[in-house]
Amino acid sequence: MVLEGIVVPMGSMRHLRSTRRRVLDRTLAVGVSLCCVSALGIPLATSVSADTGGDKQKVDAQVQQLQDALEGTSTALVSAYQAWQATSAKVPAAQAALASAQQREKAADERNDDVAAQLAVATADEARSVESAKTHAQELVDTQSTLDNFAADAFQGGGSSQLSVALGATSADDFATRLVLADTITSLTNAAITDLQNAKAEDVAQKAYLTSVRAEIVTLKAQVQAALTTASSARDVAQRAQSRLLALQKQQAALAHSLDAQKKGEQARLAVAAAEQARLQAMLVAQAAAARAAEAARAASARAAGQNYVPATGSTGFLSYPANGPITSEFGMRLHPIYHTWGLHSGTDFGIPCGTAVFATADGTVISAGWGGADGNRVVIDHGIISGVDLATTYNHLSSFVVTSGPVKRGQLIAYSGTTGWSTGCHLHFETLENGQFVNPRKWI
Numbered sequence: 001m002v003l004e005g006i007v008v009p010m011g012s013m014r015h016l017r018s019t020r021r022r023v024l025d026r027t028l029a030v031g032v033s034l035c036c037v038s039a040l041g042i043p044l045a046t047s048v049s050a051d052t053g054g055d056k057q058k059v060d061a062q063v064q065q066l067q068d069a070l071e072g073t074s075t076a077l078v079s080a081y082q083a084w085q086a087t088s089a090k091v092p093a094a095q096a097a098l099a100s101a102q103q104r105e106k107a108a109d110e111r112n113d114d115v116a117a118q119l120a121v122a123t124a125d126e127a128r129s130v131e132s133a134k135t136h137a138q139e140l141v142d143t144q145s146t147l148d149n150f151a152a153d154a155f156q157g158g159g160s161s162q163l164s165v166a167l168g169a170t171s172a173d174d175f176a177t178r179l180v181l182a183d184t185i186t187s188l189t190n191a192a193i194t195d196l197q198n199a200k201a202e203d204v205a206q207k208a209y210l211t212s213v214r215a216e217i218v219t220l221k222a223q224v225q226a227a228l229t230t231a232s233s234a235r236d237v238a239q240r241a242q243s244r245l246l247a248l249q250k251q252q253a254a255l256a257h258s259l260d261a262q263k264k265g266e267q268a269r270l271a272v273a274a275a276e277q278a279r280l281q282a283m284l285v286a287q288a289a290a291a292r293a294a295e296a297a298r299a300a301s302a303r304a305a306g307q308n309y310v311p312a313t314g315s316t317g318f319l320s321y322p323a324n325g326p327i328t329s330e331f332g333m334r335l336h337p338i339y340h341t342w343g344l345h346s347g348t349d350f351g352i353p354c355g356t357a358v359f360a361t362a363d364g365t366v367i368s369a370g371w372g373g374a375d376g377n378r379v380v381i382d383h384g385i386i387s388g389v390d391l392a393t394t395y396n397h398l399s400s401f402v403v404t405s406g407p408v409k410r411g412q413l414i415a416y417s418g419t420t421g422w423s424t425g426c427h428l429h430f431e432t433l434e435n436g437q438f439v440n441p442r443k444w445i
Helices: 010-015 026-040 054-069 075-158 162-167 172-265 267-304
Strands: 327-329 332-335 342-345 348-350 357-359 364-371 377-386 389-401 406-408 413-417 428-434 437-439
Touching: 075 172, 267 364, 267 377, 267 389, 364 389, 377 413
Parallel strands: none
Antiparallel strands: 327 348, 332 342, 348 428, 357 413, 364 377, 364 406, 377 389, 389 413, 389 428, 428 437
16 A cells, blocks of 8 residues: 555555544644654754754755655654654653762762761860870879979978088988989989970870861861762752653653554554555556557557557656656655654655646546545556556645646646645655556656
8 A cells, every 4th residue: 555655565554544634734744853853863963053054954854854754644643753752852861860960969978978987087086185185284283293392392491402412411321322312303303304394295286186186177067067968969959850750751651652552543544545555556457457458459450451560668768757846755665763664655756835836747648636545636647558568657745636637748737736645745746657566756757
């Protein structure tokens, strides 16, 4: 069967679509094209407003390519696919945002743990420093007290200087003994003074260290608070990112279900298109048989009359162009972006505005002019037996007819282009058939 020129095997009916408006708005098609262009593996240019040819032409070509691929797709299915594709396109970014947020959350937690550990160490150092300062302070008091006692004793006459010891000796032995004792006391006094000096220096150092530790604790407490705030904020961001992702995935699943339902609903359209395809092919096969019979009769009549009968021949260039406009889509296999199935695009598309003149490509007879289902308003011309085959041409998606029956001449105005049937925009879909089978129009035009 034919789906806007895409020939689909009769057994593939499950792949086609239902409930189709006759005219699919071109604006919707372009919007869908931009949204769904990645489905064809086409990289969409980053700027579609570039005034200097390259980028804009590239995007226009991409949009045209996707628009061609969406020929024969119902509005409902296109809309469902557009919504699903748009949501699906957001999922990778949402996943990346969640991963990034979770990474920031992890880093914030690690920073918080690190600063908390540093604060615990600094607090323990402060406690040890305070305890050590108390011990040093007591040692300083004790040493100072000892020196004070020595000084008081010396001042009150009970001093133990070497002179006082010598004057108080009663004998030589006593003198020697007293002298040794005086030296010992002097040494103890000097040691006490040294201890006092060391204790004072240690006290100064300990106080300086304690001051430093306490300053560090103040800084670390501020860092802990900042780290807690950062970690909390990172958790909030991660939770929001996760919520967005879950919502997108839920929406994606719902849209996928809707899309699947739309696909299944298209089967009725396939049955209609298949029936129309079968009718057209049966008509052209019958026409080909009649044409071959007529050709054989003419040849036999010529021979009976003793005449040399020369059959018509033709090849590339035999047919004229059906319209004045560029070819935008060639004959050949095409991947449908929604179904991901290959089908034959059975003709050549000419990118022309609606209402453009359409001409007969060679002498022939109009054997059909009317509604062609997926092909919209269609004219079928039989050109007779050419090079051993019955050659027919079809002109599809027309807006109106000029000729609906009878013979026509090459270049004769037969209709005006449009976008009727399963079409996504104004153009002419032109087909060539040999004995009822589609062939590449390039073989003949």
